[in-house]
Amino acid sequence: MKADLRSLLGEELLDRLRRPDSLAPIRERWLAELIARLIQTRTEDGVKAWFWRPNGGLVGLSPVQALSGDWLPDDDASTQLLDIASRPDA
DSSP, rough: OOOHHHHHHHHHHHHHHHHSSSHHHHHHHHHHHHHHHHTTTOOOOOOHHHHSSSGGGGGTHHHHHTTOOSOOOOOOHHHHHHHHHHHHHH
8 A cells, every 4th residue: 555655646745644653554544545535536646736736625725734743534634635535626
């Protein structure tokens, strides 16, 4: 799974999102779910771009900004991102 995420997102973005600490495996599983939702309606380049674009559902933050710091899959922003990722127009 990590190899797939790394090839899709790139090493720098994956490391930034999963944060290399003891919770990295939990974050990786959540990221895999998020990517699975995104890839249904976007190209690989579209998925990468999605992480950097400001999103109205996140009060104008980009997903990368929303997932900065010590985020967890059950945080409000994480839950919102899964919902947003399921919508093709987001």
